[in-house]
Amino acid sequence: MEHYFQEEIECADSRTLRKIQDEKLVKQVKHVWDNVEYYRKKMEEKGLTPDDIKGIDDLHKLPFLSKADLREAYPYGLVGKPLKDCVRIQSTSGTTGKRVVAFYTQHDLDLWEDCCARAICAAGGTNEDVCQVSYGYGLFTGGPGLNGGSHKVGCLTIPTSSGNTERQIMFIRDLNATILCCTPSYAAYIGETMKEMGLTPDQIPLKAGIFGAEAWSEEMRQDIQKTLGIKAYDIYGLTELSGPGVAFECSEQNGMHINEDHFYAEIIDPDTGEVLPEGTQGELVFTSLDKEAFPLLRYRTRDICTLTRKKCSCGRTHVRMTKPKGRTDDMLIIRGVNVFPSQIETVLLNNGYAANYQIIVDRVNNTDTFEVKVEMTPEMFTDNIGEIENRQRALTDGLKAMLGIKAKVSLVAPKSITRSEGKAVRVIDNRKI
């Protein structure tokens, strides 16, 4: 039986849902106009006032916000509430050098945690469950978000945060953790470590995992599900909007339901800004509908995906998004070709390697060099050098077929690639352009 956290809204019929969205949007635009000067100016430049926005149908009139706007308005320029009403900030890891600081009132924290609670219920979580949150706690939204959601569901919450893998495994086993929340690369690492300890899936009490905050492929999901003996659910979010839980997977494991009573999604053509019809691939744009401290209207995520309103067997009516093909931030342009790390991961797993890799790009004599370092695994090692070289060649060919450009594949020692226990360092771009 499907189990929901807020059934009434999660399964609302489309007319009811739309009415709620229309009403919330009108209020949100008014709130932004009254309190966020930065965005009011943008509206004024387009000759708009809140009266022009009567519902979702008028959303396309509003100007976009981009990461550049967030940088320019840093730190308080987009804050919609006096600081005395704000209770928390969270911040992005700043791996791309563009740190985002988001503000929350208690109301904002509540709606965020509700979204995470919906994700946990969709993964089968109830108050009978023991939920281990192995996302980093602190400025990173992963830990605090799932922690709050887990409390709302009533799970016994183990806030291990990331790192200290042996202790993670000890808690999972000793306290019978049934749900694991962390990044997919860390889940794979925990699985790998358990396998090394000689544990089989039936000796691991976990039944579900909620993994997000970085790109992962379907093959990686299959791998994690097999090693840990669980069902692995994807979760999506951005610090700008609140954190994880903006969208989440249900038992169908076929696209993520967007919590669109809080975050309205559009797909646009990234070049023209034009709104694209359902089912078309494009850039995902979000409008917060009821946030107080950090309301964002038409925020461009740079994530490329498609939306569908096709009926889902889980009963939820909220629109589903496909796994982002890659954040335009993650995308590399090598020798003029778009390369997403997730494509490389797919080829590795298809060729029998683990998803432990690092991409190194440099520019020598005006030409891009492209190297993929891959960790040797016991499964792929043999005493026969010719055979290892054949497998290396097959991998090189597979990458060429997937990406359209040739990569130099280097086999490196196990665990030699820095595996931060939060987010994996997948790309080193040494080009000085």
Next chain:
Amino acid sequence: MSVKQISVFLENKPGTLCSLTEVLSKNNIDIRALTLSETKDFGIVRLIVDDVLDACAVLKEEGFVNALTAVLAIVIPDETGGLNKLLKVFEENRINVEYMYATPGGKNSKAPYMIFRVTDTEAAEKALAKTGLEILDQESLY
């Protein structure tokens, strides 16, 4: 009567072989024979050691990918034509040598011996049985 050889994956860069011998030395594992084969960016070290299982376990623990391979340790009389006599047997029986390396012999073994990796270990053993050439087992390597 084959013996077990450990093959270890190493990156082709300074210090990797030393980090391997360091682990063995720290764990009191004695190397009897060793050969190193390299490609451009990685290499395989093949080792004969006194305690195979122990060596595999500590290597795995220290993060070295390794595999066990059956090889033949054959005593080659130190005289003109000694090796030739052996290889003739292989030739007659259509046995291919993939790689081979020599070792000075252990404290207890009477003569130097060579390690052979062949296409068909069993067939090679059978063919050698008729020749009187001595094949060593794991214990008599020392």
